[in-house]
Amino acid sequence: MPQSRGTRVRARATDTTKADSERLLRFYRQMMKIRLFEEQVNQLYLSAKMPGLAHLYIGQEAVAVGICEALKPDDYITSTHRGHGHCIAKGAAVDRMFAELLGKADGYCRGKGGSMHIADQDTGNLGANAIVGGSAGIATGAAMSAKMRKSGQVAVCFFGEGALGQGLLYETMNMASLWKLPVIYVCENNLYNEYTHYTETTAGKVDARPEAFGIEAETIDGQDVVLVHETALRMVEQARRGDGPSFLLCNTYRYHGHHVGDVDRAYYRPKKEEEEWRTQRDPIQLLTEQLETNKIADDNALATIEGELRGEIEAAVQFALAAPYPDASEVDKHVYA
Amino acid sequence: MRRDLRVFIIGEDVAEAGTPFKVLSGLVRQFGPERVIDSPISEAGIAGIGVGAAMTGMRPVVDIMFGDFVTLIMDQVVNQAAKIHYMSGGKLKVPLVIRTTLGATRRSAAQHSQSLHAWFSHIPGLKVAVPSTPYDAKGLLKSAIRDDNPVIIFEDKLMYQLKGPVPDDDYTIPFGVADIKRAGTDITMVATSSMVQVALAAAGMLEKEGISAEVVDVRTTAPLDKETIVESAKKTSRAIVIDEGYERYGVTAEIAAVIAEGAFYNLDAPVKRMGAMDVPVPFSPALEDLTVPTPESVAEAAKKLCGKP
Numbered sequence: 001m002p003q004s005r006g007t008r009v010r011a012r013a014t015d016t017t018k019a020d021s022e023r024l025l026r027f028y029r030q031m032m033k034i035r036l037f038e039e040q041v042n043q044l045y046l047s048a049k050m051p052g053l054a055h056l057y058i059g060q061e062a063v064a065v066g067i068c069e070a071l072k073p074d075d076y077i078t079s080t081h082r083g084h085g086h087c088i089a090k091g092a093a094v095d096r097m098f099a100e101l102l103g104k105a106d107g108y109c110r111g112k113g114g115s116m117h118i119a120d121q122d123t124g125n126l127g128a129n130a131i132v133g134g135s136a137g138i139a140t141g142a143a144m145s146a147k148m149r150k151s152g153q154v155a156v157c158f159f160g161e162g163a164l165g166q167g168l169l170y171e172t173m174n175m176a177s178l179w180k181l182p183v184i185y186v187c188e189n190n191l192y193n194e195y196t197h198y199t200e201t202t203a204g205k206v207d208a209r210p211e212a213f214g215i216e217a218e219t220i221d222g223q224d225v226v227l228v229h230e231t232a233l234r235m236v237e238q239a240r241r242g243d244g245p246s247f248l249l250c251n252t253y254r255y256h257g258h259h260v261g262d263v264d265r266a267y268y269r270p271k272k273e274e275e276e277w278r279t280q281r282d283p284i285q286l287l288t289e290q291l292e293t294n295k296i297a298d299d300n301a302l303a304t305i306e307g308e309l310r311g312e313i314e315a316a317v318q319f320a321l322a323a324p325y326p327d328a329s330e331v332d333k334h335v336y337a
Numbered sequence: 338m339r340r341d342l343r344v345f346i347i348g349e350d351v352a353e354a355g356t357p358f359k360v361l362s363g364l365v366r367q368f369g370p371e372r373v374i375d376s377p378i379s380e381a382g383i384a385g386i387g388v389g390a391a392m393t394g395m396r397p398v399v400d401i402m403f404g405d406f407v408t409l410i411m412d413q414v415v416n417q418a419a420k421i422h423y424m425s426g427g428k429l430k431v432p433l434v435i436r437t438t439l440g441a442t443r444r445s446a447a448q449h450s451q452s453l454h455a456w457f458s459h460i461p462g463l464k465v466a467v468p469s470t471p472y473d474a475k476g477l478l479k480s481a482i483r484d485d486n487p488v489i490i491f492e493d494k495l496m497y498q499l500k501g502p503v504p505d506d507d508y509t510i511p512f513g514v515a516d517i518k519r520a521g522t523d524i525t526m527v528a529t530s531s532m533v534q535v536a537l538a539a540a541g542m543l544e545k546e547g548i549s550a551e552v553v554d555v556r557t558t559a560p561l562d563k564e565t566i567v568e569s570a571k572k573t574s575r576a577i578v579i580d581e582g583y584e585r586y587g588v589t590a591e592i593a594a595v596i597a598e599g600a601f602y603n604l605d606a607p608v609k610r611m612g613a614m615d616v617p618v619p620f621s622p623a624l625e626d627l628t629v630p631t632p633e634s635v636a637e638a639a640k641k642l643c644g645k646p
Binding site (some may be wrong): 076078107108109110111112113119121126129130131134135136137138139140142143145146148149155167168171172174175178333335337 | 345371376377379381382383384385386387388389390391392393394395397412413416417420421422423424425426427428429430432461462464485486
């Protein structure tokens with residue numbers, strides 16, 4: 001039966017006693033890596049060094065990290081236009097990611113995909129997707145393939161609440177439930193379908209949708225990485241056991257605009273709301289409190305980690321900036337396999 | 338399916354029913370419901386599942402009952418399947434087959450009668466096969482299943498009644514290789530799928546009038562064997578292109594342009610296009626039969642081009 005746990009704001013000291021300290025530190029490292037990566041992406045945009053646009057994941061880091069840390073390297077994910085966080089959390093290297101965002105030959109997709117199509121099959125990432133809800137079929141198909149091949153793999157389908165308007169999601173959830181496919185549908189509700197609050201576009205209850213297909217659903221605070229992770233572990237275990245799909249609704253928030261160019265956004269959401277999420281519900285801050293309360297790491301230790309990551313990100317950006325563009329002869333390669 | 342355990346078929350009523358056309362009868366008894374999968378009526382969903390399964394080691398065949406229903410799978414085929422190999426810089430592959438149908442004159446009206454293969458032929462990353470005989474249907478389907486790219490294979494519904502030799506052995510027909518179904522010297526008829534049979538019938542009628550028509554079956558619209566088409570047109574100096582898709586912006590336009598570009602200085606007459614009339618396919622037999630080329634109308638057009646009205 002679906003459970004509604006509501007949202008939590010404060011870190012929970014009790015959970016850390018269960019969790020292994022190293023794992024929490026790894027969460028911290030991965031979440032901070034995503035944040036620093038995305039801040040750098042914004043800088044690349046602002047300094048006109050990046051072609052096109054990008055959709056920043058800042059604010060939602062706990063979802064990608066909490067989920068992907070519950071997966072094995074060969075488990076699958078499908079991602080969205082706001083996909084950098086998922087890509088890093090599943091294990092991609094930031095230098096080749098930056099190179100892809102800059103359209104360089106050393107990028108994960110040889111510069112042919114860009115921000116919205118970044119994929120890394122070596123870490124099980126079947127790709128970001130520029131069609132909202134467009135990867136529901138791919139994730140469900142990957143789960144069907146895993147089941148047919150008896151590989152024991154599971155697939156996670158990340159999507160935003162905007163995808164709740166897409167029919168494909170419901171077609172595939174129906175089949176996933178019918179055939180007990182090992183897939184977990186992770187809905188990241190960051191409250192806004194582009195520039196429109198989701199309550200203006202979404203009728204009824206979100207978790208009533210999967211429930212209608214007989215899919216177990218949970219609604220949780222997507223800012224609490226430990227809660228996300230523990231819930232994901234249960235759902236992954238269920239999928240691997242052959243007990244079918246589940247649906248995880250993570251309440252979260254994107255700090256930046258729909259994309260890097262969406263700067264003036266007071267017309268669709270109040271600054272006060274942004275400020276509240278940033279100061280009171282920041283996933284990295286919540287984890288920091290947990291780490292410090294439980295004496296797993298102090299300010300200095302966390303600052304050291306952050307410093308290392310800043311070095312890694314800086315080196316990765318330099319790598320990408322120096323990398324060559326693809327040769328013109330690449331333009332018609334890889335149209336067909 | 339016997340040769341490769343990764344192959345499975347999914348679609349509406351493909352298992353016990355063997356499709357409404359009964360072309361898959363017996364398949365589920367041989368391969369079981371795990372590999373011959375009856376799906377809900379969710380074309381987009383099964384196409385999407387096919388894409389994901391193809392990307393992760395399977396070789397799915399997705400059955401879309403009527404070609405008209407491809408409107409429901411367009412995002413999954415056009416934006417996902419066709420582009421994934423390219424967008425991933427060549428890392429991911431989508432060895433997916435979509436089986437569907439084309440063809441009018443079954444009195445099925447406007448939403449069950451269209452021939453929409455031109456849409457997919459327009460998209461880089463897709464291959465499109467349009468078999469015209471039982472022999473070609475087997476060879477092209479095998480090639481489609483073994484291809485590492487997404488392939489859409491259109492089967493003419495009326496041709497399900499057609500009988501012809503089909504060897505038991507494991508043969509394939511390569512894509513992008515046209516087949517001269519009938520050799521001739523006075524006029525070239527380039528045709529696809531259902532219209533190959535129409536062209537052959539027209540050629541038989543023309544023979545009686547002393548006109549020798551060559552019938553070129555393209556077999557795949559993407560890739561297109563331009564060389565064979567152009568060489569035939571150069572040889573005969575006249576050409577008609579016949580296809581059951583809507584004439585406007587269609588397959589006939591593309592092939593006519595190929596002939597114009599490649600054989601212009603050898604032509605004795607403008608290239609003639611014959612496609613389906615640019616109207617929604619009407620239900621009434623009195624009207625429907627007016628919308629597609631027939632042996633009579635093709636023979637008539639050929640005679641005009643040859644200066645023998």
